[in-house]
Amino acid sequence: MIISKGKKFKHFCLIELFFSVVISFVFSSCQKESEVVGLAATAQFSDKSLSDNLVTKLRVKLITTSxxxxxxxxxQMVAESVWQDKFIFKEKLNITPQTSKWLPNRVYETEKYVYIPPFIDRFNLQMSRGIEADFRIVLEPAGPGPYLVIFRRSISISPCPLDVPDIVFLEGWEKVNPTRAATGNSLFELWSQKQAVCLLKNPERPAILMIRGQNEVVEGQRVSIYLGSSQLDEFNLSPGPFEKIYSLTPGQLGSDPELKLVISVDKTIKINELYPGIENGRELGLKIDTLYFR
Known part of the structure; x- marks a missing residue:
């Protein structure tokens, strides 16, 4: 079929108009969720199906127009999820350049691993099939002032699959209750000693290891992490909170059905030095808030 020059031009204009309408519709759909004129955002998780007790990578793209x-x-850009007026997670997102330097007609992107902690009671009939939670990307001011919602949608979160293996804690761990003497409660903190070992089941597929915790040694720590027979990482740790996330390949995991994870530190602090009300002189390494492997 032969199309004349006039028809070709008309045909091209119709195609260009179609794509312009589609792009405008997509941007308008995103813009409805943004409180900033001329700014649209999209957000995607690396896992198609979300569950609790899951580390997943969040990718955020921001588009500014004229x-x-x-x-x-x-x-400060923050990704957060709320269910029944309670935060499921709240993660700070770093983006370059700073928001004060954003310009029209630009695209800005960032990504980060976020952790959905265990919170679904699979024995609760209302929760056992999963829940719908509010997810949003917000801009929080450094000082007083309202935050700006730039993206919002509902996300489905299911209970963690039953076949996800537990982490078995072997030697070198200490449970500390810093408030029991004063309050009588039984809330424990989990600490490593100078060397702590736990057992992981090899999933024989790509997996993520996450260690979150706190270093209370004022002088700082030299931390070594071993997985199986290999050293996975070694780093200096300043006092304060820390997070380490490792995306592991089947080659790094090897062929053994079980793996030993070893966390070693070069300095320790005694329990009674950290908590003077406790008569216990055993040595502590790192406070571990979350140890995740899946």
């Missing part, structure tokens, strides 16, 4: 007039100051 209608964007700038933010005028720096904000």
């Amino acid at each position: 209608a964007f007039k700038g933010l005028g100051k720096d904000y």
